[in-house]
Amino acid sequence: MNKQKKTVREAALDVLIAIDQHQSYSNLLLNQVIKKYQITGPDTGLLTEIVYGTIQRKMTLDYYLQPFIKKKLEQWVHILLRLSLYQMIYLDKVPDRAIIFEAVEIAKKRGHRGIVGLVNGILRSVQREGLRSLDAITDPVEKLSIETSHPLWLVRRWIDQYGFEKAKAMCEENLLAPVQTVRINETKTNREEVCSMLEVEGFSVEVSPIISESIRILKGNAANSDLYKKGYYSIQDESSMAVAYALEIAPNMAVLDACAAPGGKTGHIAELLKGTGKVTSLDLHPHKIKLIKENASRLGLNNIDALVMDSRHSGDSFQSESFDRILVDAPCSGLGVLRRKPDIKYSKTDEDIQSLREVQLRILDATASLLKKGGLLVYSTCTVDLEENFGTAAAFLELHEDFESHALTLPTALSHFIKEGSNTIQIFPQDFGGDGFFISCFRKK
Incomplete structure (x- = not known):
């Protein structure tokens, strides 16, 4: 028997504590824990469901728990109550008594008798008294924030940018598991x-x-x-697949993918080149470049050259006007992929968005000179933020008079999301269940 073997709920608690303490990415941690504790079969699905569900609905769960908590709890105890309550509310197949029993067993292993009694008492009180109504929140914006577990600043920002109904639809969609x-x-x-x-x-x-x-x-x-x-x-997500179409790839082209990791779009571009031309893929981190190379090898693609490089300095390494196409799939707040990475919504701030815009513009600036005249530059992000998307795209055009808007070429099914002749598209998670994504296209005069 493996000494490290843990129950699904113990493993879930470990992952959730690590995310809380170190702002680690849920998807990476989950894979590590599944391997470490040799979790297999249906248990893998249950672990994933508990971890993602608890993160996804953290603010709602805390709202329900608040009346039952009389004093400040240790962090792990609070998380244990959260993940137990998540199961009691959202998982139909597991009886409450089994959830409470397991929570008490974990409390016995990790804490003293007082904590065991506390965990048992709070969960039994919830079971007995039921949950307070969300209708007690009278402010509609605050209610949407708690109900869909999105920070208030973010909900307000989306309402300012897109109106209440669109923001609400997005918040609700973000609670669903992606396909x-x-x-x-x-x-x-x-x-x-x-x-x-x-x-x-x-x-x-x-x-x-x-x-x-x-x-x-x-x-x-x-x-x-x-x-x-x-x-x-x-x-790869369908929204992300649309990006390569916007580049209007033709045989023998030289293409620069300036922010390439983990390499999904690089692979797509290389496939569209059908064994001709070359994709040069850049990323800051050696381990991510290794991933891109492994991916190229798995796909059998020989027209990819992956290099460790900060694309903000790419002008120092390549001759000007050496690429037919450039893709800048820029670092962004990731607010379009909250279903896949729910932890992002609690760690991002207004200030992050501002500093990311500066990085986005610097990369666009640095790569612009590398494009041939008549070539296309595509700027894309996996966020739904107006400033990072339309704001950055507009700022780029203002700074570069040698570029002009170029009408987007995308799969027919996406054409009704583009204003006619427009060079931009904003895809929302609720549009067809894909990630929130922004794509814009510019042509060098």
């Missing part, structure tokens, strides 16, 4: 073949109505299939 989607590597296979092979493996799939080389995975984890290892597809 996993894959992009077929058409240099090796086609969508019909992959659908058939995945179904034989026991997956439940459907073709994407948005992207012609994409499949939605309704049951199963695409990373666990042999087809993934063979490089038949990449795991």
Whole structure:
């Protein structure tokens, strides 16, 4: 018996404490813990559900717990109560008595008798007395914040930018689990073949109505299939897949992907080049460049050159006007991917958005001179923030008179989200269940 073996709920508590203490990314930590404690089968799904659900609804859970907590608790005790309450409210298949029993057992292992009594008492009181109503919150903005567990500053910002209804729809969508989607590597296979092979493996799939080389995975984890290892597809969100289309790739082009990790868009561009041309992919971090290279090798793509480089200084390493196309998928607040990384919403601030805008503009500035005349520069982000998106795009045009707006070329299914002839699109999570994403296109005169 492995000494490190832990129950699903003990493992969930470990992950949630680490996220709280170190602002670690939930997705990375979860994978580490699954390996470390050898969690397998349905338990993996339960662990993921408890961790993501507890983070996703943290503010709502704290609102419900507040009347039952009479004194300041140790951090781990508060998190234990939170994850237990999450299960009591949102998981139908687990009876309350089992949840409370497990919470008490964890409290016995981690704390003294007083804490055991406290945990037992609070959870039994919740079970007996029920939860206070969210209708007690009279301010509609504050209510939306607590109800959907998005910080008040963020809800206010979205309402200012897009109006109450759009902000509400976005907050509600962010509580839903995203559907996993894959992009077929058409240099090796086609969508019909992959659908058939995945179904034989026991997956439940459907073709994407948005992207012609994409499949939605309704049951199963695409990373666990042999087809993934063979490089038949990449795991990528549909919104993110749209970016490569905007570049209007043609054979033999030289393309710069200035902020490339983890390499999804690099791979897509290389596939669209069909073995011709070259994609030069840059990232600051050696371990991320290693990922891009491993990915290229898995996909069987030989037209990718991945380099460790700060793209803000890329002008020092490449000759001016040496690329036909440039993609700046810039560092951003990530507010479009809150379903996948729910921890982001509690750690970001107004100030972060301001400093990110400066980084975005510096990268655009540095790469602009590397584009050939007549070439296209695509600026994209996985955020829904007006300032980071339209604000940065407008500021770039103002600073660069040698660039002009260029109408977006995107898959037909996305065309009704673009204003006619526009060079920008803002995709919201509620539009078709993809990530929130911004894409804009500029042409060098």
